Amino acid sequence: MDSNYEQEKSVKTYIKKRYGKIKGLTFKEHEKTVEKIIQDHSKVEIKRMLTFAQTTIDENNGHQPFFLVPYTILVSMLTVISSVIVSFVNTSVSSLNPLIQKLLADNQKKMTKEELIDWYKNLTFSDAYLALSSYIAYGFVLVLVGFFTYFFIRVGLSADRYRIKAIMQDCLDTYDEVMAKQVETDNPGESVLEE
Structure with missing residues (x-):
């Protein structure tokens, strides 16, 4: 599937538009969202999105003195x-x-x-x-x-940034496992039986 994440200015905006809400997900919904993201993106793209999410968190924390x-x-x-x-x-x-x-x-x-x-x-x-x-x-x-x-x-904006980072980190951590399951379900009859 052709992803258009490069055209978005924010990972949060892209994830919300493409995969729906990110707040208040159950564990099952979180897992399904992670699987969808993994199926739609390469590992490099997910690393880039994780880096971008971490950068927005760092920028936000850099403005912390203004909160005082x-x-x-x-x-x-x-x-x-x-x-x-x-x-x-x-x-x-x-x-x-x-x-x-x-x-x-x-x-x-x-x-x-x-x-x-x-x-x-x-x-x-x-x-x-x-x-x-x-x-x-x-x-x-x-x-x-x-x-x-x-x-x-x-607080609401900061919480969304951390949620996106958690989702991207989960995608990166489970990428190989999800892709292995995907290959297995796409090609179930390709196991070679020796006679």
Whole structure:
């Protein structure tokens, strides 16, 4: 059979187009796929495809440091959020400190409930806190969604590369055995009987 694997840019694309899915194969389906590939290709072609699959894995692993960038951004966002929370608590305590001192002072006249509420409303920064915390939360969620999307896409592509390599390695390991069976089934009556 004439194979057109040379025209493809990726071994994975070629294998998927020609032999179907490679993910979630049972042992029997894996074995049949290996046998089909062996029957359609020479040992040299299978070695070339295995080398190409290994090269794509090596290239992917070479880009591994870039995978740390989203993680670094995520950790930085957590640091920013915790710094803002500490700042909020510090500002609130600093703002309420004069009120607490005034309430606890024995020589001062007692504040009425209305005066206390009015004074607290003047000191509160809840609108600014709410706006700032919502911007930080939206940014954090956006980075988190982006990170997990990138992570799952990368894991899926990496897993396919390793599956292709495993299939090609199995093809190379069992090539002689499968070809011997093929010759045996193609020519069953050619055994010479001595009389």
